[in-house]
Amino acid sequence: MRSNARAIALAFALAACSNSRESVGAAFPAGGGLYGSYKDTGLASWYGEELSGNRTASGEAFDPDAMTAAHRTLPLGSFVEVTSVATGRSILVRINDRGPGRRDRMIDLSRAAAHLLGTDRQQIAKVRIRSIVPSARDASLLRAGKAVGVRTPTYTQAYSVDTAPAREPVAALTPGQRYVLQVATFSNEPRAKALAKRLDAKVVEGGGLYRVRIGPFKDAASLQRARDAVAERGYGDAQVLPTD
Numbered sequence: 001m002r003s004n005a006r007a008i009a010l011a012f013a014l015a016a017c018s019n020s021r022e023s024v025g026a027a028f029p030a031g032g033g034l035y036g037s038y039k040d041t042g043l044a045s046w047y048g049e050e051l052s053g054n055r056t057a058s059g060e061a062f063d064p065d066a067m068t069a070a071h072r073t074l075p076l077g078s079f080v081e082v083t084s085v086a087t088g089r090s091i092l093v094r095i096n097d098r099g100p101g102r103r104d105r106m107i108d109l110s111r112a113a114a115h116l117l118g119t120d121r122q123q124i125a126k127v128r129i130r131s132i133v134p135s136a137r138d139a140s141l142l143r144a145g146k147a148v149g150v151r152t153p154t155y156t157q158a159y160s161v162d163t164a165p166a167r168e169p170v171a172a173l174t175p176g177q178r179y180v181l182q183v184a185t186f187s188n189e190p191r192a193k194a195l196a197k198r199l200d201a202k203v204v205e206g207g208g209l210y211r212v213r214i215g216p217f218k219d220a221a222s223l224q225r226a227r228d229a230v231a232e233r234g235y236g237d238a239q240v241l242p243t244d
Contacts (some may be wrong), residue, residue: 025041038074042106044082044127050194056097063110065090066145070099070108079134079142082107084117085126092118092134095144101186104237116147123235148204174242180215181226182239199230 048064056062058076074080074095083090091113099108107129111120119125121201183201186192192203192210201214214230217223223240230238 002188021152021180038080039128039130040106040147041085041126041128043104043124044107044109044114044117044119044238045100045105046109046111046120047089047191047194050183050197054190058096060096062097063145065112066110067094067113067116067142067147068110068145069093069097070097071095071106072098072100074131079132079139080107080129081132082113082117083128084119085128087118089118092132092138092142092148099188099191101188101191102184112147178216178218178243179216179223180241180243181223181230182241183212183214183230183235184238186210186212213241 023230047062052064054062056068056070061076062068064213069080069082071080075187076097078094078095079092080095081090081092087227093113094110097108100106109117113124114120117125119127120194129133134142134148141148145167183199184192184195186195187209189203189205190211192212195201196203199212201212204211204213214226215223227238227240
């Protein structure tokens with residue numbers, strides 16, 4: 001563990017001495033035993049004012065206007081490049097918190113980071129991330145919460161609506177029975193409340209978990225509309241549950 005920590009510290013020291021001006025930095029060598037060999041593709045979500053001021057895992061207060069992100073395993077204080085799979089646009093962020101709470105998400109971005117990446121108009125977006133050692137200038141800017149240069153491709157990938165997956169209709173409801181739409185389950189109450197606020201939903205606590213629910217609904221039509229609405233915001237796996 002100590003040798004890895006010394007190696008990471010050495011990598012940052014070398015980066016600080018570099019005269020490179022490339023805004024996206026350089027990746028650590030693969031197989032070098034450092035976190036910089038990390039690369040992955042998955043879903044990114046984001047948070048804004050609803051969590052402003054909350055304490056992060058790094059001890060900092062969450063600032064939605066800073067270029068930061070939450071990841072489950074990457075070292076706090078490390079830097080990653082986040083690239084939108086849809087557009088190829090890339091940004092740099094600093095890891096200062098743990099998350100996301102949902103297991104199907106890979107990284108949580110601040111509102112500022114999502115805005116710069118161009119994904120703040122949707123709840124989730126598919127991204128690629130890789131750990132990097134930024135230039136000394138970029139590292140200083142990111143530690144101050146500021147943005148660095150953005151790479152924008154010369155093309156934008158287009159998608160046809162014909163390729164969008166069809167949504168399954170709500171199953172037949174039992175007459176007289178009322179139902180709720182369970183959008184997500186969290187172990188973290190602030191995150192559950194933040195999502196509930198966005199969706200005009202409520203949080204139901206039980207067994208140490210916080211469930212975000214919408215409803216109740218008496219008819220299939222209104223339930224279907226609500227389910228379609230949350231699916232548009234990235235929650236296509238929302239569950240229909242009967243009320244107690």
